[in-house]
Amino acid sequence: MLGPVLWTSFQHGSAREVVSDPSFEAVWVFSAIGIIFSLVFLLTIGPAFDCGFTE
């Protein structure tokens, strides 16, 4: 029962459409650059989130 329930939540587009969408490419590149930059920065300066990191 769980399968059909989840599957109906797909709104528009297939997986193939997603990977060929320039927006998809843009967001994963953005995420990847952010993580790489942060890792390089943190390896240089040290962990940033030990003190006072709250939201």
Place this chain on the structure above:
Amino acid sequence: MTIAAAPGSTAAARVSEATRWGQLLFGIVCMVMIANLQYGWTLFVNPIDQKYHWGRAAIQVAFTIFVLAETWLVPFEGYLIDRFGPKIMVCGSGVLVGVAWIINSMADSLFLLYAGAAIGGIGAGVIYGASVGNALKWFPDRRGLAAGLTAAGFGAGSAVTVIPIANMIQTSGYEAAFLWFGLGQGIVVVLVALLLKAPQAGEVPAPARLAVQQTRRDYGPTEAIRTPVFWVMYAMFVMVGAGGLMAIAQLAPIANDYKIAGIPVSILGLTLPALTFALAIDRVLNGVCRPFFGWVSDHIGRENTMFMAFFVEGVGIYALLYFAANPVLFVILSGLVFFAWGEIYSLFPAICTDIYGRKFATTNYGVLYTAKGTASLLVPLANVLTTASGSWHVVFYVAAVLNIIAAVMALFVLKPMRMRMIGGS
């Protein structure tokens, strides 16, 4: 205001108010369930260190990994949420956050602890993005309030579970707390996720009159990041986020420098040591301010509210610099700083969706939300400033100035740019 239907879609019947408030509630429940992953973590650090002697710094790397995954993957995850809907994404993420803490309960190496943190960060990012995104989509007429209530679930959600977790760690060990709370949180998210849905065109009421101007078209993420107004918002988010983080991180050093940390302070019948009081106020005001300022922004406009909040934040930080030696003023002013800071998590998602539309609301806010990650990288620079200048005064000046600049930018840069952009859409 009109909301354009997606091309090729047919308008669905309008849903009842109970349906959309229900959707908001489901999102808040999901947020409460992931709050412990960030706010409960601190309870586990010492017990893990006592058992394995890895050192606090090495254990805290796990938290760094969690925050990186939770923040920077939201654009990517947000895109999938906007395309495939919140149900399947949050359902899968419920499994991830459960598995993350189950791994933590069994982790006998740092590698496993870090793997648990990464998995938890991915799951929490999806749940955060989906919950905020869904609130933005269901409530075009009360976007600030809806985003604020949802974000408050994350900010204040751990308040109800911190004591039970602490008790379980003490009585049954941290492994049991990770296992049972991980299972519980994961199961609740999976079950609630089955009830989540994004609104179809026509299901959400289109109010005739709004205090807040909204776009008539939907921008994709590649379009959004090409507009200058997006980067103005990003810069403001970083400035206010970093300013607040810098000031908050210095609260303990200030209290210790002035030797007021342990002095009992009585306010409204509650008596606590000054520093404990200030930190306790954080949880409450950091949660309360989000729906409050969000609601205000629904009535007087986003930029006007930003100006007010950021200006108060800047003045509060500056005043704290001069009056922190008085323990009562230290508590009150630190409370003011917390109160005027947390609203960035309701005002920015709301204005982002006002400008770029509903269809990619989760993705576009996800990209903007990474400003939180950028801001947090500036916190160690504050420590460098403190070390170089020999005191925390410079950090406070910088934090206050950043907030005042952001306040002025809200009125004199963001507002006219946003009006021109929406007017031309």
